[in-house]
Amino acid sequence: MLSRRFTFFAVLSLLVFIVSTALGVRSFWASDRLARISQRKGALALDSNSGVLYLIKTGDNQSPWSPGWYLQTRPTRLDVAKMSTHDFLGFQFRGDDPLFHTRFIGIPFWFPAVLGAIAPCIWYVRRVRLRRIALGLCVSCCHDLRGCTDECCPNCGKLIPRPAGALDDGLGLRVDMDGSLRELPP
Numbered sequence: 001m002l003s004r005r006f007t008f009f010a011v012l013s014l015l016v017f018i019v020s021t022a023l024g025v026r027s028f029w030a031s032d033r034l035a036r037i038s039q040r041k042g043a044l045a046l047d048s049n050s051g052v053l054y055l056i057k058t059g060d061n062q063s064p065w066s067p068g069w070y071l072q073t074r075p076t077r078l079d080v081a082k083m084s085t086h087d088f089l090g091f092q093f094r095g096d097d098p099l100f101h102t103r104f105i106g107i108p109f110w111f112p113a114v115l116g117a118i119a120p121c122i123w124y125v126r127r128v129r130l131r132r133i134a135l136g137l138c139v140s141c142c143h144d145l146r147g148c149t150d151e152c153c154p155n156c157g158k159l160i161p162r163p164a165g166a167l168d169d170g171l172g173l174r175v176d177m178d179g180s181l182r183e184l185p186p
């Protein structure tokens, strides 16, 4: 197997990708809001709306609700984005102002989704590469290199890594002839 720590990180990243994508898609027709109303009737809220996750803070005496926690779902309206003073690729910001006293930052769901997809992609590419080397195939074109003594793949010209059986990928991993990957002893 690939290093356990990296595999664990890749699985966590995959979860971030799945949750961000699911919440992002959902936020286009249902806006979820987790809010805490303070004793002074100011609100601190996490709000998913039209592909963006907002952290919103309002001034005192602005909330019609009594103090406490609220979880609310309502149909999505484009009301939050209209209030932003800065908008770049879905990243939004609104500073304090004397009239509304509502501040927020918005992070588009695509951002954690893209970040979360990186590690699983690297994991998959490394897995495929090590598997091909272990099976005696060219990492680039899958040409059968068993018995081949050349330095480069005769099919695509790609440099052939050190022979399968004792391959160290530089990250403490080793490919054995049976195709299994093992961690090298330190």
Ligand SMILES: [Zn+2]
Pocket (backbone or CB within 6 Å): 138, 139, 140, 141, 142, 143, 153, 154, 155, 156, 157, 158
């Ligand atoms: Zn090749």
